[in-house]
Amino acid sequence: MTAGAATLSEAVTVPAVKATSFAERHGMLCAVLLLAAALRLPLAFWPNINHADEIYQYLEPAWRLLGHEGVVTWEWRDGIRSWFLPTLFAGPVALGDWLAPGGWGAFVVPRLLVGLASLSIVLTAWHFGARISRAHAVVTAVAAAVWFELVYFAPHTLSEPLATAVILPAALLLTGELSRNRLFIGGALLALAFVWRFQYAPACAVFVLGACWRDLRNALPLIGGGCLALAVGAGIDVAHGSTPFGWLIQNIQQNLLHDRASEFGVAPAYAYVLLTSVLWSGATLLMFLALWRGWRHAPLLIVAAIVNVAFHSVIVHKEYRFIFLSIALLIVAAGLGSGDWAEMMRRKRAWRVSGIHAVCAGWLLLSLGLSGATYIMRDNWTRGTGEGRLAAELDADPDLCGLALYGTHDPFLPGRGQLALGRPVYSFYRDDPQARGRLPILVKQHERGFNRIIGPSSLAKELPADFMQRTCALTSHDITACVFVRHGACDAAAAGPFAINAVLMRLNY
Known part of the structure; x- marks a missing residue:
């Protein structure tokens, strides 16, 4: 009995000592x-962006690897980036989009992974x-x-x-x-x-x-x-x-x-x-x-x-x-x-x-x-929080069928890791060789292709009259940008020449 008690005592106390240690x-x-x-x-x-690269060089390519449309910058067109990190991010992006479809999941989950790393x-x-x-x-x-x-x-x-x-x-x-x-x-x-x-x-x-x-x-x-x-x-x-x-x-x-x-x-x-x-x-x-x-x-x-x-x-x-x-x-x-x-x-x-x-x-x-x-x-x-506020509104907008960027080509828009938000995105940018000096005319000619515009509030008078200002935010470049809304449907072919990737290619951005 005594030996048994001693054995039982040792069995109980030894793990306790190890746990304390x-x-x-x-x-x-x-x-x-x-x-x-x-x-x-x-x-x-927190929808904070240090640099556009964290979207366009890593999350956007990861999103494209999953079979979706996305923005293609000059770095990827010229082949100066490794596919290693986008491949690494593809899993977290997919998981995030599955957890929060059409929302912030594909943006947040990769950031959680990097934070843990x-x-x-x-x-x-x-x-x-x-x-x-x-x-x-x-x-x-x-x-x-x-x-x-x-x-x-x-x-x-x-x-x-x-x-x-x-x-x-x-x-x-x-x-x-x-x-x-x-x-x-x-x-x-x-x-x-x-x-x-x-x-x-x-x-x-x-x-x-x-x-x-x-x-x-x-x-x-x-x-x-x-x-x-x-x-x-x-x-x-x-x-x-x-x-x-x-x-x-x-x-x-x-x-x-x-x-x-x-x-x-x-x-x-x-x-x-x-x-x-x-x-x-x-x-x-x-x-x-x-x-x-x-x-x-x-x-x-x-x-x-x-x-x-x-x-x-x-x-x-x-x-x-x-x-x-x-x-x-x-x-x-x-x-x-x-x-x-x-x-x-x-x-x-x-x-x-x-x-x-x-x-x-x-x-x-x-x-x-x-x-x-x-x-x-x-x-x-x-930095980027103003763009994040606008992106959150567009993410939750059920009537958005096409988005135009007016006077800017990279508003960051941290959404689900890709700029397109699941809808076509067009760009009317002053440096575009096809648009110089004619932006107000061109956006009016092609407005049937989109029903939402993001642009500086200072350029509101250049937009078609049927677009009404809705939400504004101070962006990373200290410019107040706003979402302008037109009611009605979109014709995807109407603004084809100004699809964002075509514009970026012409600008070599």
């Missing part, structure tokens, strides 16, 4: 991941910190979880956040103690990031060189993992009838040889440094101090961040999202440095309990303050 080791990590998810995932429902940055930050101490793990993960730039970009269906979400884990695997498995997986992740955002190759090379510097034999499993990921990318190209990596050659040819990217704006070499200092404003000096402390813990993170900024600074066309990888790397490195401050506080009796909490609270308060402190971030948070 698991809670102690992973409870805080789970809490930080939940915090990160709570900050990121609701933003998937961004949690890998937080998880990686924790493990970088855990190599030093538990305090470093908590502080670094909290910094990655709450920092406003990482939160803002998390739900956007762009190549930069997705590539960063796999580069950070690769950096973790390729630093510290190395093994064949870690090298193989790390190489596969870096190659995957290359296919998604090949401009991040110089930064990825920093981690490859770091892993192979002392032992060239490490290159073999790295190359093996990389070849596997590249084979998947090549297979997707072939499945879509394209030459493997032909898009890469075309991209380099168009943007480097023909300088096509400069048509969309140019900026000086120091633009990224200036913009970052504006966004970080008063926290810039504090960030430098944290990075100075973080250098001794993870120098390769800072080197890769600098290399990435330097490479993109040479390219004349600049957008802040291009250096998103650098921001993530610097925040993790700064988090490691601020972990030193938490450890210093813990050594003092007065700070022993609250040192970690104080530094974590500092990251949170700093991030909250900077998230709306500059006009740049205030504009970022609201």
Whole structure:
């Protein structure tokens, strides 16, 4: 009886000890991941667009892969984009459209997927910190979880956040103690990031060189993992009838040889440094101090961040999202440095309990303050919301049978991931060679093809008299755009020459 009781006691108590141990080791990590998810995932429902590419380069092609009509931009006509990400998004787009047919589902579900993928940055930050101490793990993960730039970009269906979400884990695997498995997986992740955002190759090379510097034999499993990921990318190209990596050659040819990217704006070499200092404003000096402390813990993170900024600074066309990888790397490195401050506080009796909490609270308060402190971030948070309001109205409009865009060719319209809303879309744009100087006449001649128009309120007098203004919103270009309504049916053939894809082709947009 006594032996039996002892055996029963052991059977009961051993799992309890293991559960407590698991809670102690992973409870805080789970809490930080939940915090990160709570900050990121609701933003998937916020109709905010950072750049038209997240619609036209990724969700629109994914929508077309499902057999629907959609907008085709010059990038896809010239074959400079990989089909990898649209193929990846096709499943979430289909699921979203099934859950919310004709509505926002195909727009929201892919954003939820990207938001979840961004949690890998937080998880990686924790493990970088855990190599030093538990305090470093908590502080670094909290910094990655709450920092406003990482939160803002998390739900956007762009190549930069997705590539960063796999580069950070690769950096973790390729630093510290190395093994064949870690090298193989790390190489596969870096190659995957290359296919998604090949401009991040110089930064990825920093981690490859770091892993192979002392032992060239490490290159073999790295190359093996990389070849596997590249084979998947090549297979997707072939499945879509394209030459493997032909898009890469075309991209380099168009943007480097023909300088096509400069048509969309140019900026000086120091633009990224200036913009970052504006966004970080008063926290810039504090960030430098944290990075100075973080250098001794993870120098390769800072080197890769600098290399990435330097490479993109040479390219004349600049957008802040291009250096998103650098921001993530610097925040993790700064988090490691601020972990030193938490450890210093813990050594003092007065700070022993609250040192970690104080530094974590500092990251949170700093991030909250900077998230709306500059006009740049205030504009970022609201960009596309006006277009989203108009799109929501059109999504719910049962009488819409054709839509014309007047005086604009890309109102973003974040709906179900495609501009057409299931109905024909036409464009009357001033730069169209077939419409120059005759827009009011042409829209009157072809009005039987559509019964809804979106255009600037300032051009309302140019529209046919039977179109009445209904809803207006301030758009991303600080232009008040409105929905104009005509009652009656549509004749799809009436406005055929001004179908949006035909107009974009004439404009080479």
